[in-house]
Amino acid sequence: xxxxxxxxxxxxxxxxxxxxxxxxxxxxxxxxxxxxxxxxxxxxxxxxxxxxxxxxxxxxxxxxxxxxxxxxxxxxxxxxxxxxxxxxxxxxxxxxxxxxxxxxxxxxxxxxxxxxxxxxxxxxxxxxxxxxxxxxxxxxxxxxxxxxxxxxxxxxxxxxxxxxxxxxxxxxxxxxxxxxxxxxxxxxxxxxxxxxxxxxxxxxxxxxxxxxxxxxxxxxxxxxxxxxxxxxxxxxxxxxxxxxxxxxxxxxxxxxxxxxxxxxxxxxxxxxxxxxxxxxxxxxxxxxxxxxxxxxxxxxxxxxxxx
Numbered sequence: 001x002x003x004x005x006x007x008x009x010x011x012x013x014x015x016x017x018x019x020x021x022x023x024x025x026x027x028x029x030x031x032x033x034x035x036x037x038x039x040x041x042x043x044x045x046x047x048x049x050x051x052x053x054x055x056x057x058x059x060x061x062x063x064x065x066x067x068x069x070x071x072x073x074x075x076x077x078x079x080x081x082x083x084x085x086x087x088x089x090x091x092x093x094x095x096x097x098x099x100x101x102x103x104x105x106x107x108x109x110x111x112x113x114x115x116x117x118x119x120x121x122x123x124x125x126x127x128x129x130x131x132x133x134x135x136x137x138x139x140x141x142x143x144x145x146x147x148x149x150x151x152x153x154x155x156x157x158x159x160x161x162x163x164x165x166x167x168x169x170x171x172x173x174x175x176x177x178x179x180x181x182x183x184x185x186x187x188x189x190x191x192x193x194x195x196x197x198x199x200x201x202x203x204x205x206x207x208x209x210x211x212x213x214x215x216x217x218x219x220x221x222x223x224x225x226x227x228x229x230x231x232x233x234x235x236x237x238x239x240x241x242x243x244x245x246x247x248x249x250x251x252x253x254x255x256x257x258x259x260x261x262x263x264x265x266x267x268x269x270x271x272x273x274x275x276x277x278x279x280x281x282x283x284x285x286x287x288x289x290x291x292x293x294x295x296x297x298x299x300x301x302x303x304x305x306x307x
Contacts, residue, residue, distance in 0.1 A: 056262055064255040066169065067248050070179065073126045074245035077180055078238050080124035080131060085234035087117030088190050091197075092227035095220050104208025104220075108201055111194060115147055118190055122183040132183035134163035141183035147198045150191060159191060160184040177244065186237050189230040197223050 091114035098104045122132050123140040133141035141162045144150045153159045160183055168176040200219055201207060208216070 060255050060259040060262065064252055064259065067252045067255070070169070070248060071252075073131070073179070074241050074248070076124060076126050077131050078241045078245075080121040081186070081234050081238035081241060084118045084121035084187060084190070085231040085238065087114040087121070088193075088227045088231035088234065090114060090117075091194075092224045092231065095197075095224040095227075098208070099212065099217060099220060099224075102212050103210040104212045105210055107197070107220075108207045111197055111201070112147065115150070115194055118187055118194075119145070122187050131180055132162070132186070134166045134182045136161075136163040142187070144191075147194070150195050151198050151202070153195075156184055156188060159188075177247075179244070180241065181237050186234055187230075189226065189233065193223050193226040193230060 091110050094107060094110040098107050119142050122142045124131050129137055130139065130141050133139065139161055141160055143161045144153060144159050150159065162182045162184060166178045166182055167180065168178050170176045196219075200216060200223070204213065204216065208220075212220070
């Protein structure tokens with residue numbers, strides 16, 4: 001009877017040691033990984049909720065990454081639009097000053113400068129992609145490289161090389177947003193006014209001298225007004241770019257906050273409480289030592305001990 005009792009206690013001590021050893025290994029793994037389980041199966045009923053939270057966080061982070069890509073685009077885009085507007089306004093101002101002074105000798109030179117400025121602005125790119133060519137990824141949206149080529153153009157297609165659709169981005173809430181207007185939408189009027197001015201210069205022998213021929217004063221005044229109006233169109237687009245940038249910044253912050261909240265929720269579900277793990281580890285170590293001592297003591301029992 002004594003042997004049977006000893007065997008039962010010995011077996012129980014072995015079972016306890018195996019159980020405690022497994023629990024210790026699990027706690028050590030939690031300390032090493034910082035998570036409660038090494039795979040979804042270890043979370044039992046919470047695995048579906050945890051998987052859903054991870055999917056939502058991945059979606060939020062992906063959308064935020066898309067917005068991050070455009071962080072530098074809007075600064076360059078606004079600067080290009082400002083350059084185009086300034087070039088048009090400077091030319092309009094030069095014409096008005098020439099009319100006031102009755103001296104048009106500087107108009108031809110300013111026209112060359114303004115044309116180059118607007119072309120450079122509309123052909124501005126960001127990360128290798130033209131800003132004002134719509135969805136098209138390469139090439140330049142403004143094809144004409146000189147005032148003579150502009151005068152020779154007979155249709156918008158001779159001036160602009162752009163896609164039919166503007167480039168858009170989907171923020172996930174509401175309709176997709178247009179990132180920027182195409183070159184033809186914001187600069188066609190400027191180029192039309194410049195072409196008319198170039199043709200006026202050509203008809204005057206290549207330059208408007210001093211004094212200005214009274215027959216073309218009204219034409220110069222009209223071109224000056226058109227240039228101011230078209231410059232305002234570029235400025236309006238610059239303002240829209242700024243508002244769009246602010247909206248992207250707000251959306252990016254909102255996505256970051258949502259992702260952080262999900263990260264906290266995931267952590268609450270999956271992260272190990274290291275303080276609790278440490279307490280359990282110490283308790284199990286004490287149990288392990290007690291079970292090991294019991295097993296050792298029972299293993300030493302034999303009939304010889306009583307002889």
